Amino acid sequence: MKKNRIFLLLTFSLVFAACASVPTTPAAQTLTVMTHDSFAVSDEVVDAFEAENDAIVQFILVGDAGTALTQAVLAAGNPLADVFYGVDNTFLSRALDAGIFEAYDSPLLANIPEQFKLDSQNRALPVDYGDVCLNYEVAYFDDRYISPPGSLEDLLLPEFEGMLVVQNPVTSSPGLAFLLATIGHFGEDGYLDYWQGLVDNDVLVVNDWETAYYTEFSRWGGTRPIVVSYGSSPPFEIIFAEQPMQEPPTEVVVADGSCFRQIEFVGILEGTQNRELAEKWVDFMLSPTFQEDIPLQMFVFPINPDARLDETFVEFMAVPDQPAFVSPEDIASKRETWIEDWREIVLR
């Protein structure tokens, strides 16, 4: 009978739900790592950690970087996980102010360049970095016999009118990074004038990286040959090409002060019951095994100088010598004002 079937299902599903909620206690310890949805890692790398420490690692991926951090801040003190990975320097102060991390002086920090250590108390430890830079389609400029832009200032020239597409800093992380690059480069007093110049030169603002890159960028069927993307985008155009190619179809503007460096951090969540294992995981993330896995999985670069990189990477990756710099404290305290002012100039 239909009714019985429905009641049976109801009962069944309740039992099912109840079973699912009974905490399973496996022999091995479980370490829970919370992170954002761009996180990726090789199976074998995690297997290595699990075998070495007789542990099980469980990952919780909670939306994008901002949402994941919001989640961690909401659960401060009663953490959902033992370790949080993926807070970057634009969010760092917010995470530290909310007190979600416990300090940990990992021995591996000794090996890591000072420029990446933004938290002197080592509550947040750097893991990887990536640069947000202007990318352009090489063929577009070759065909028209014009030289591509070489700096942020060039974008104000009339020959680049209507060529640039950027992301909205409110909704997109590379968009925010590019806004910060202009603030770092032109200063708090100058960046709005610069953006006014971009608006006069017909800049297009879209809400997300996907639309900018796969809809508006001329390489992928759009009309605009200059796009805000990552310094690692060209090697990926080769690695994930539809047909093998020798040279990347896109290049990166790496002039001083034209890129913004995003550094991602890991931290042990305040209130974890698994401190010892969490420390081991943090050490593991800083060790060459994990670090060498980073580029192909997450498209960013390892901070450990001992990590060896894939050849395509070494050949085509663009790393600016002097990225624009804005301190995490300034970002935390002024971000809202900056964005508000930017919206006033660019969107209204």
Next chain:
Amino acid sequence: MGLFYFYPLGSILGISFARGETNLTSGIIDALASPSVRGVLWFTIWQATLSTLLTLLIGLPGAYLFARYDFRGKAFLRTLTGIPFVMPTLVVATAFNALLGSSGWLNIGLMSAFNLAEPPIQFAYTLGAILLAHVFYNTTIVLRIVGDFWAHLNPRLEQAGRVLGANRWQTARQVTLPLLAPAIAAAALLVFIFDFTSFGVILILGGPRFATLEVEIFTVSQFNLPLAASLSALQLACTLGLTVAYTRLSARLARPLSLRPHSHALRKLNTWRRRVFSGGMILFLLVMFVSPLAALGARSFTRLEPERRQRTEVEGGFTLDFYKELANNERASMFYAPPSKAISISLGYAVITVFFALALGLPAAWALARQTNSLFNSLVDPILMLPLGTSAVTLGLGLIVALDHPPIDLRASPILLPLAHTLVAFPFVVRSLAPALRSIQPRLRQAAAVLGATPGQVLRYVDLPLVGRAVLVAATFAFTISLGEFGASALIARPEFPTIPVMIYRFLSQPGGLNFGQALALSSILMVVTAASMLAIDRLRIADIGEF
């Protein structure tokens, strides 16, 4: 519902307010005082009204076509119009751009035909794009809810009207329309709420100059949680207002009807008038719904990457590479799922969602329909609709925050995702079931009871056959919503068990032709899986009204 909806929602709002100095009322008042929030609210209402009217304009003739005429390929066409409903926004945006974007084939065609230097159609980042996408997404709601109700209306009522001397328009206005009103109102309300809480369409096709309340909630949640919570509460209040108004309205309109098997009302296309109407409508639906989907499907078989260092002209050719590549875990990634696995995960979640949604929705809708006490109805009915007006992000975060300690620690449980999908689908399920249940004449039940049937037998042999079709519609909604849901899935899906939309987004967020191609291939697979499942559900016809 209390446990899995109000408790998580209360938790997240409570925690958010606890972070700031505001509370609920002052938060909402402050928010309403700000001109930018009022601007957002105004735009939200305005675009939702416009979109709903357009959707009805297209949906009602479509519903008439499906309800009254019989033609070949009807089931298939019906299924096709339902596919957009489940497609992730990014994919739909890609499809529209392939068609209407500045390098879409329509613009390229017009440019070469008329020798134009600039693309003549400016599609993206306009209000038109938003409206078109909303119509594209939501017409199926009208087709299904109104169409199915209409199909079972007794045609004799109309015939009686005609016999008594009313002309075609008088019959339509004075007989058909009043009878259809509850179904139209139900469909319009669902469409309106969907447009009102629209997120992805506004974000991607509307661009940064447009913001609905839902977009604003997402935006401010990055730096101002209390304001985000106030806006969420405001959105809930609006939804509640809408559903209360709707309940009042439908209580006045609902009257028991004698429903007839579908086949009684079907007519053949045997006069020129019918042929012209149906042909035009079918053609219109095909252009409207199939061309963007076809453009997308075709694109997933086409190699677009130009020769090295060539200007991006559309060249290259047919390829199966993207589909082959799907099965290849190039990066040896831990969270990789081959398409077969992603499909079975998605289908599995969808089936569980259907059971949950029916198990919860049938009793709820039944209680609503049986209860003659209007106070009870006017209190409970709007509340059952609330999940529709809740931002998926809020709900997702709430579920994780609230269900994090024993006895119900479901955070990492695979059951959490179908639960979330059930919540999203719940209003649809109740909304599809309630009108059908209400329209059962109480005399049938009474007759059965008098003849000695137990309440269970009444349910089985009277109610269920009468509402079989509605159950099917409800199940289809639950199933397809679960298949296409992304907002909550991105927050709570276990990374080892990605659904198809989650996998599509993973590919789309990486540079490189192969990644883009694989995203399109997987989107096409999602279309096919959706279409196949919907056809299968339609075939089931567990208990059509034909039984009596």
